[in-house]
Amino acid sequence: MNKFILVDPGKCIGCRSCALACSFEHDDEFNLSLTRISPLWMTEIGRFIPMTCQQCEEPLCLDVCPRKAISADKKTSAIVVDEDLCIGCRACFLVCPFGVPVIHRNKGYMIKCDLCGGSPQCVEECSQQALSTVESDDAALRKRREAAQKLQALTEKISEKAS
């Protein structure tokens, strides 16, 4: 099962420390346009939503790459881009349902979340614990538990009112 970064938009305050940590980890500079995770302000929802790679189990980007530059890392099982092979054709961006891979503005290859080789810096730097690294089956379990807790609270409320 792939590990990935689970986002809790309810906790995100849009401080962008994740984005800064990301660009510093990968490019040794604080540059918001070189980040692999970007908190977006969504006016419709009234929240910040950090968007990053979901580390799909069967990634379309990997299928479409004409140079086999995208592969699953053996150690972390993250979907990573080989900088030397990538020709920057943007095919992966075009097929990604989340529009995640973007071009590195200075170096001309695609960049996307590689889980920092196992310990994602964005997760460490997030002051609100809005980000966490999870196994994908863990994530499902956690979501189910959260839903169950909400349901429990709701039923308690209802029973309170009823009594």
Added chain:
Amino acid sequence: MNGILVADMERCTGCKLCEIVCSVKKEWVSDPPRSRIRITIQRGGKNRLPTFCQHCEEPLCAAVCPVNAVRKDESTGLILLDRELCVGCRACVSACPLFGVGFDSVENKALRCDLCHGDPACVKYCEAGAIQYVDRDPFPTNKQRAAAKKLYSP
């Protein structure tokens, strides 16, 4: 704006008007094989795929060109072909992984999209709206925004 063409397979009807428009605008003759955009219709006509130059960052067509006729324009980031230098060897045609380069067998030169210098004719004339001219590297991408909306809307 540094733009790029984006095609929508689902919307393309395969009418090939873009091919005609492109050849008329660029070569002053209606000759679809000399178009810079091409519609590939797969057997059975189920899938129609418009193909054109993606203006890669490190393009293979430039790597294989024996006369350095394919170059990256530093100011716009577009991959442009110097037709004066091109010797018509077709190395770029067979090296491109995305069907992006065509071949003009009348003038014996390669054909590649230059985005009509920012005003692509194929986009204007596509009735189905299957070709769009969009910002090349928006950041964060509009797609990310759309996906976020879909994922987290209450």
Added chain:
Amino acid sequence: MVTKEPYPLYSACILADYIADRIPRQRVFLRTAEDYARAGIELMLARPVLDWSPERHMLYFDDGALRYDRLVIATGSRPLIPPVPGIEKDGFVALKTLRDADLLRMAHGKNAVVVGTGPVGIEAAIALRHRGWSVSVVEMLDRVLPRLFDLPLANTLKNRLEKRGINIFLDEKVLEILGGTRVEGVQTDRRALPADVVVWVIGMRPELTLLNEGQLLLGASGGIAVDRHMQTTQEGVWACGDCVESEDLVSGCTGLFMLWHNARLQGRIAGANAAGAGKRYPGSVNITTINVFDEAAASVGTLASEVSPGERKVLHRRSPWGELYLVLKDTCLMGVQAVGRTERVGGLIGIMLQGKDLRKTLVRASSPADGPGLGILRNVRKDLLHLFG
């Protein structure tokens, strides 16, 4: 930059176009001496290096020496010329350099014999035909372009060449170059061919005359062995281009892949690494395109004859716009050859590199991620599935 060539950088790939008068001589050049001066590079033309001392970090010329801190060896290749009697005669040309092309253009007579049918041989034959020569081509193997195409497509190209008046003799070995001081003919094991000029292009070998025994580790193929960073076994010495062996990105085999784009990328990486960059060479993509009288043919990957017969499957399709020949090993795509619409070759490289089981890919519903490559395979899907049984 030190070279034995008397000219600054020119494109060896388009010498045939120059011979055929399709481009003027100055178009062959890609750089001028001024370009180097502007870039701050001291260019030393026509200065063959005679000896090299890796211990002392010195290069020796006939009239001096040069000390270096870091060295990039890019000596390229030389024509392979076995000791056939008569190769010293006037009119014997091994087409490799601009000087050879000049010689060919100045040659007088009407009969030309081209020995070898690699891309250079075929291009030279076509160029000479354009100039009005009567051209014969001699090949030792059973087909033209034997390293690029299997028999069916090679035959298509052979017919095309013959239709334009080039005589092709296959399965023949050249025994002797006939004549006095000048070339007058070629004696093969089956016939004698009249010749005023003989173009010898049976292949290239890495140019390693500079190296003494044991100075650098050579690979099994005879090229300089380099690591991923184009560094040789000597500290501070990098090598790139036709003189090194590299790994084929598609098949994973190591060998000599003397192609322009490989050499250029290797050069860029070797240069950057010599300056301390730490770049990595991803591997060679051996895609070759050749124009045979205004029709292109291209090939990439493994030939069917290189796959063991038990695992080999081939698919040969003819259509109004050309031919397509797919080589499969079991259910993996290993090689693509095409005559006519050669963009199909590039489109399929991605699928070859992925090395996936095609059965799975073909039965899946089509998705935008298929790209143009899989579209080509979908067009021949029925035949492919039939092939897999």
